[in-house]
Amino acid sequence: MTPLARLQQWFAARGWKPLPFQRQAWRHYLAGESGLIHTPTGSGKTLAAFGGPLLEALADSGERASKDKGRKRTARPLRVVWITPLRALAADTTRALGDVAADLGLSWAVAQRTGDASARDKRLARGGKLDVLVTTPESLSLLLSYPDSAPMFAALRCVVVDEWHELMGSKRGIQTQLALARLRRLSPGMRTWGLSATLGNLDEACRALLPPGTPPPVLSAARPRPMTLETLLPADVVRFPWSGHLGLSQLAGVLERLFAVRTTLLFTNTRAHAELWHQALASVWPEDAGTLALHHGSLGPAVRQQAEAGLRDASLRCVVATSSLDLGVDFPSVDQVIQIGSPKGVARLLQRAGRARHRPGETGHVLCVPTHALELAEYAATRTSIAEGVVETRRPPRLPLDVLAQHCVTVALGGGFDDAALLAEVRTTDAFAALDDTTWKRVLDFIVRGGDALEHYPEYRRVVRDDDGMYRVHDRVAALRHRLSIGTIASDGNIAVKFLRGGGLGAVEEAFLSRLRPGDRFRFAGRLLELVRLQDMTAYVRLVKQGDGVVPRWMGGRMPLSSRLAAQVRTTLASDRTSPEMRALQPLLAVQARVSHVPAPDVLLVEVVRRRDGQHVFVFPFAGRRAHEGLAALLAWRLGQRQPNTFSLSANDLGFMLSPQLPLSLDVGQLRGLLTPENLVEDLTHGANLGELARRQFRGIARVAGLLPPSLPGRTPRSLRQLQASSGLLFDVLSRHDPDHLLLGLARREALEEDLQVAWIQTLLVGLMDHEIVLARPESLTPLAFPLWADGMRAQLSTEAWQVRVKRAAEQLERRHGR
DNA sequence: GACCTGCTGCGGTTTG
Numbered sequence: 001m002t003p004l005a006r007l008q009q010w011f012a013a014r015g016w017k018p019l020p021f022q023r024q025a026w027r028h029y030l031a032g033e034s035g036l037i038h039t040p041t042g043s044g045k046t047l048a049a050f051g052g053p054l055l056e057a058l059a060d061s062g063e064r065a066s067k068d069k070g071r072k073r074t075a076r077p078l079r080v081v082w083i084t085p086l087r088a089l090a091a092d093t094t095r096a097l098g099d100v101a102a103d104l105g106l107s108w109a110v111a112q113r114t115g116d117a118s119a120r121d122k123r124l125a126r127g128g129k130l131d132v133l134v135t136t137p138e139s140l141s142l143l144l145s146y147p148d149s150a151p152m153f154a155a156l157r158c159v160v161v162d163e164w165h166e167l168m169g170s171k172r173g174i175q176t177q178l179a180l181a182r183l184r185r186l187s188p189g190m191r192t193w194g195l196s197a198t199l200g201n202l203d204e205a206c207r208a209l210l211p212p213g214t215p216p217p218v219l220s221a222a223r224p225r226p227m228t229l230e231t232l233l234p235a236d237v238v239r240f241p242w243s244g245h246l247g248l249s250q251l252a253g254v255l256e257r258l259f260a261v262r263t264t265l266l267f268t269n270t271r272a273h274a275e276l277w278h279q280a281l282a283s284v285w286p287e288d289a290g291t292l293a294l295h296h297g298s299l300g301p302a303v304r305q306q307a308e309a310g311l312r313d314a315s316l317r318c319v320v321a322t323s324s325l326d327l328g329v330d331f332p333s334v335d336q337v338i339q340i341g342s343p344k345g346v347a348r349l350l351q352r353a354g355r356a357r358h359r360p361g362e363t364g365h366v367l368c369v370p371t372h373a374l375e376l377a378e379y380a381a382t383r384t385s386i387a388e389g390v391v392e393t394r395r396p397p398r399l400p401l402d403v404l405a406q407h408c409v410t411v412a413l414g415g416g417f418d419d420a421a422l423l424a425e426v427r428t429t430d431a432f433a434a435l436d437d438t439t440w441k442r443v444l445d446f447i448v449r450g451g452d453a454l455e456h457y458p459e460y461r462r463v464v465r466d467d468d469g470m471y472r473v474h475d476r477v478a479a480l481r482h483r484l485s486i487g488t489i490a491s492d493g494n495i496a497v498k499f500l501r502g503g504g505l506g507a508v509e510e511a512f513l514s515r516l517r518p519g520d521r522f523r524f525a526g527r528l529l530e531l532v533r534l535q536d537m538t539a540y541v542r543l544v545k546q547g548d549g550v551v552p553r554w555m556g557g558r559m560p561l562s563s564r565l566a567a568q569v570r571t572t573l574a575s576d577r578t579s580p581e582m583r584a585l586q587p588l589l590a591v592q593a594r595v596s597h598v599p600a601p602d603v604l605l606v607e608v609v610r611r612r613d614g615q616h617v618f619v620f621p622f623a624g625r626r627a628h629e630g631l632a633a634l635l636a637w638r639l640g641q642r643q644p645n646t647f648s649l650s651a652n653d654l655g656f657m658l659s660p661q662l663p664l665s666l667d668v669g670q671l672r673g674l675l676t677p678e679n680l681v682e683d684l685t686h687g688a689n690l691g692e693l694a695r696r697q698f699r700g701i702a703r704v705a706g707l708l709p710p711s712l713p714g715r716t717p718r719s720l721r722q723l724q725a726s727s728g729l730l731f732d733v734l735s736r737h738d739p740d741h742l743l744l745g746l747a748r749r750e751a752l753e754e755d756l757q758v759a760w761i762q763t764l765l766v767g768l769m770d771h772e773i774v775l776a777r778p779e780s781l782t783p784l785a786f787p788l789w790a791d792g793m794r795a796q797l798s799t800e801a802w803q804v805r806v807k808r809a810a811e812q813l814e815r816r817h818g819r
Numbered sequence: 820g821a822c823c824t825g826c827t828g829c830g831g832t833t834t835g
Contacts, residue, residue, distance in 0.1 A: 085828065115830050126833095138829045172828070245824050270824060297827055323826040343826085348826095373822095380825085480831075487829050556825045619831085625824090647822085 003058035003544045007051060010103055021219045022048040025193070026055055028217045029269065034210045036164070040350075048219070049160045049193045050097060053080045054321040056157060057106055057131075060444045063520040077155035080132045081136065081183070083140060083176060085164040085327070087114045088308075092329050093162070094134045101132070104129035108132055113139045113303040117212040128152040137167065137176045138487040141407070145483055156187035161209060164194040165347075166327065168208050169394030171403050171488035171704065177396075177429040178206060178407040184211060185425050193305035193494055198350060198565075200393035206679055208396045208430045227353055229383045232257070234758075237584045240373050243787040246273060247340055247371030248280050254338065254369055255284060259471070261335040263311070264318045267352050269559055271296040271322055275551045276527045277340060278320040287317070292527040295321040298494075298554060301507040303525055323498040326351050333357070341371040342378050345562035346385045347392045352428025378561070381568035383579065387594065393560045398432060401443055401746050402704040404432060409447050409473065409482050409706060412463045416472035421443065442742050444471070446705075453738035462706065485515045490700045496538045497524060497724050512552040513539050551643065560625035563760060567601075569654065570622040573754040574600035579626070599784070604675075604771045605655075607778055607785055615663040616792075618654035618785040623764050626713035630688060631764075632656040638674050650792035657788040664753075668773045677765035684756055693751035694744070701743050701750070726813060727769035 001009070004026075011018055018026075021037065028035050029052025039045040082097065086092050090112045103586050108131035111121040115138075124130050128151065135143070137366065141687040144151045146424045159180060167173040184190055194209045196202070202218055210216050232253050234240040241249070258264050258281075268274045278294045281652065285292050293307040293316050304324070310316035314333035319325070326348070337356045343349035353366035368379045387389075398477055404426065404533035411417045426432045443680055447450060448471070462478045463471050494507035495514075505525040516522060516531050521544055523529070528549050529541040561569075573589065576582040592598050598622050599605045607618040621631065628651035636658055646661040650714050659676030684690070702708050752758045781789050 087829075136829060142830075164830085170828085217825050244822065246822075246825090249821080254825080270826075272823075272825085276823075324828095326827075344826095385835060484831055486831095489827090489829055553821080555824090557827080558825055753833085790822090791824085 003055045006058055006104060009057060013466040016566075018051075019044050019221065021221045022051060022218070024219050025049065025530045027052045028219075029053070029191060029193070030055060032189075032583050033217060034190065035217040035219065036194040036196060036202065036206050037219050038196050038211065039222070040198045040225065044221055045195045046096060046779055047100070048221070049162075049195055050080075050100065052191075053132075053158050054101065054104060054106070056102075057108075058104065061106065076129075076131060078130050078133060079155070079157045080133065080154055081140070081153075081156060081159045082134045082162065083137060083159065084134065085136065085172065086163075086168045087116055087136065088328050089162065090114045090117075090136060091223050095700075097132055097134065099735050106131075110134070113143065137172050137179065137400075140179050141175060141410050141486050142483060144179060145410045145413040145486065146478075147413075149276060150186055150415055152188040153183055156183060156190045157415070158191045158193065160185060161192070161194045163197070163327065164205060164209055165196040165199045165394060168196075168205055168396050171397060171400055173208065174400050174429075174431045175398055175407070175488055177431050178403065178426065180209070181425050181429050182411065184428070194414070198347065198391050200391045201211075201262045201395075202585065204393070204396070205803075206665060209223075212428060212433075212786075225364050225388060227366070229349070229353075229379060229386065230365065230367050231379045231581050232369045232760050233376075233580060233584050234370065237376070238587045240370070242373050242588075242774055243790040245269075245341055245371045246276060247369055248276070250369050250371075251280055251284070251480065253535055253733070254340075255281070257336070257367060258318050258336065263314060263316060263334050264336040264338055265311075265325060265331075265334050265352075265355055266318055266320045266338045266340065267325070268320065268322060269342065269344065269751065271298055271554050273340065274322050275523055275526065279761065281318065281320065282526065291315065291317040293319045295319050295325055297322065297324045298508060299324075300504045300523055302503070303505060306402075306521070309756065309803070323348075325355065331355070336365070336367065338369060338669060339369045342375050342561060343368065343382050343565075344559050345392050345565055346382055346390060347562075349382055350391070353556075373585065373783065374787070376479045376558075376585045377536075377572050377576075378565065379571040380576050380579040380581040381565055384572060384576070385565060385568050388566070390564060392564055399435065399439075400704075401439070401742050402701045404435075405443050405447055405489060405705045406482075406486065406488075408443060408471075409462055412447070412471045413473045413479055414495060416466070420471055425684070439742065446742065447471075451741055453734050453736075453741065459709075460707070481710060482706060485703065488704050490703045492729060494537075497529070498538055498540055500532060500542060508552045508662075509537070509554050511555070512539075521547060523549045523551045528699060532563050558625065563624045566622045566624045566653055570599050571601055573598055588783050594782065595778040596784075597774050597781045602770055602771050604668075604670060604773045605776065606773060607776045607782060609778055609781060609785065611781075613793075614659055614661070616686045616781075616785070616789060617658045617664065617666065618782075618788060619653055619658075620784060621764060621768070622654055623760070623816045625651055625653045626755075627760050627764060628652065630654040630758075630761050631683060632658060632762070633688040634680070634684050635674050637683055643718055648792055650788050652788055652791065654784065655788060657785070657792050659792060666775070668775050671773050671775065672769075675765055675768050677769070680762055680765065681752065681758060682759070684752075684803065688756055690751055690756070691749065693755045694747040695728065697755070698731045698747040701747050702727045702730055705743055707743075793809070 025037055025048040037045055037048050094110055094112040101108040110132040111124045111130055112134040113125035114136050125133055167176055192210050196205055206216050266601050268277055275294045280293055293310055295304055295307045311331040316498045334356050337353050353364050370376055428434055447453045447463045454460040464474055465471050493510045495510050496507050497505045518531055518533055521530050528544045530544045532540045532542055589598055596607050597605055606618045608614045612656055632649040632651050650657045707727060734744050
């Protein structure tokens with residue numbers, strides 16, 4: 001039987017037929033090509049990517065069987081490396097790939113090599129007795145840091161990178177690019193196949209992943225599954241909050257929908273919100289409390305695994321989760337997905353909606369629960385974007401030299417490298433294609449000597465150039481420290497939360513816990529806890545039955561609305577009159593139109609309001625929160641240059657607010673002058689305090705580049721304060737003695753590009769040049785301005801004073817608008 | 820009567 005017939009037989013035994021994109025993928029694979037498989041639904045992608053290697057192996061084993069008849073099998077080389085971003089996926093994939101191979105009669109050893117892999121698997125991987133290796137980018141780098149790994153990869157046929165859309169936009173993706181270049185060098189015949197969800201820039205995804213050359217095949221799995229987006233409309237939008245994010249006023253409606261089906265995944269945008277929603281649901285939960293669970297990234301593995309197991313065996317009715325459940329193992333028993341608050345992006349909502357059960361022929365569905373009125377427009381805009389196939393892009397970082405430095409030490413450790421050869425290899429990656437000779441020399445100088453400012457510290461002399469010209473690591477301590485700090489994810493300063501008798505619940509930010517005193521209560525992991533003592537970066541707690549407690553606020557990503565979605569919101573506000581959300585929002589938009597203007601494309605709305613608490617200037621570029629923060633700082637700086645003044649700022653996804661201490665008199669002409677793209681970088685550098693932003697960026701960079709000592713296993717982890725101190729010290733030393741240091745330059749560049757989004761602001765300002773500016777002077781806060789004003793007040797006032805102010809303002813508005 | 824904007828991800832030990 002031919003290999004293809006064998007594989008088809010395997011499909012037939014399950015009542016399946018190979019899908020067209022799977023057959024295409026196999027054909028390209030057998031022709032020796034690399035490519036990308038793009039599957040909106042995720043179904044069938046594993047077999048699309050794994051079928052090629054299977055067919056090839058089946059053909060080989062047929063040949064070998066006839067040649068080697070009766071002879072003992074010789075050692076087999078590793079054939080496939082499968083990279084996944086999640087350990088949980090590695091375990092699942094290992095099982096799945098092993099099963100298929102075994103079914104087809106291939107006596108393959110399939111094992112995983114991740115941090116939590118079994119000792120047997122690790123031995124197999126290091127010992128070179130494997131056919132298929134499932135791993136993470138970090139573990140792959142670790143393997144490359146061992147000198148005995150090179151022969152192991154010498155006959156590699158294929159690398160599959162799963163969930164490439166997740167990796168490509170981050171430094172983990174860059175680490176992957178560099179590792180792939182290494183593998184291609186060790187095994188020149190190797191193919192690369194990527195698996196990706198829907199993405200706005202598939203071409204870029206290919207460039208970043210695949211070897212340079214002819215345009216690769218990009219295969220799509222069938223047509224996307226139709227998806228419907230439903231909004232839980234508030235009973236009366238006019239009385240619905242104009243501001244706020246938690247949305248507990250919708251609790252009753254949500255509860256009703258929860259019990260209309262068996263199992264629900266309820267997504268919130270922040271960990272604190274997940275805790276609060278879990279608490280609220282638990283207080284009205286009509287059945288056994290054990291059927292409600294919580295899942296977020298600060299919870300310990302045991303707590304999370306319990307929730308995941310409950311989803312797998314369908315014993316849970318509802319899990320309240322954050323992005324920690326966006327990806328990962330599929331839970332076929334989930335019937336319904338609910339999204340609380342803003343979806344923030346098309347891709348994220350699609351991803352979350354896709355977590356609900358896939359039944360053949362059934363459309364996907366997500367129920368959106370607004371937390372304030374304007375989110376209705378976000379939902380309508382998201383639906384339009386989905387219908388038009390507009391999905392966000394992910395941009396790979398350019399020339400991240402910290403990752404390169406780390407990779408060079410890895411390669412030096414894994415048998416050493418020749419300067420010119422490694423440079424050529426590194427330049428085959430998309431990220432470092434433009435790396436110039438000078439910078440390369442400085443990277444080498446950095447890992448060999450520590451650079452000008454650090455050359456007197458022996459711990460920064462990690463790599464040695466030997467007499468034969470090869471760069472190697474000789475020092476055992478340096479080797480250990482390097483392996484301990486491989487990877488690009490920095491997460492420090494968390495305090496473990498543990499019960500007195502063992503059991504760990506997870507980790508909470510140092511800044512939060514260090515404010516509590518023994519005896520204080522807080523809510524975490526869905527429980528009310530009392531702090532007993534704080535010791536060695538661990539908080540020992542005991543369970544409290546009743547009472548009240550604060551919920552930690554974590555510091556994490558900012559989750560701004562994607563710029564694409566923000567722009568769509570403006571279009572929606574201006575022109576969508578038919579969606580249920582926008583019909584519901586009409587009364588509010590009528591207020592907005594009456595007292596000011598409703599924003600429209602090609603129009604920049606500016607509102608100047610005078611209140612008893614001072615003057616407020618609201619600007620609505622609809623560009624996403626990050627850009628608005630930068631723009632607010634820019635305008636404040638430019639205004640301050642004209643006349644000394646002090647401003648308080650606030651920004652959200654739709655616009656920003658400037659509240660000057662001395663009132664301004666603004667006209668359209670002045671606004672134009674303030675919004676000029678000229679001198680942008682310079683003004684932003686001063687206005688947003690780039691130095692401080694760069695200093696903050698530097699901590700992560702220093703860690704990736706190997707300048708910060710890793711905390712040793714089994715020892716008390718270093719506190720955030722210690723880390724900040726050592727990275728701050730380094731930053732100062734370098735700034736003083738080596739101001740041109742390549743990592744300082746990188747920190748400034750990242751602060752400009754990522755924190756401040758200069759490129760995007762530049763595009764925006766150029767675009768605004770031919771927008772009409774509408775300057776309105778409403779007598780009171782408009783529906784658009786209200787959330788910004790409330791935010792700004794919160795920053796200034798205590799919680800209670802803030803509540804009183806917001807309430808009073810809301811009441812005034814209500815009277816004024818005749819509600 | 821209207822309040823709770825800060826996500827996710829990984830990683831070492833080796834000489835019994």
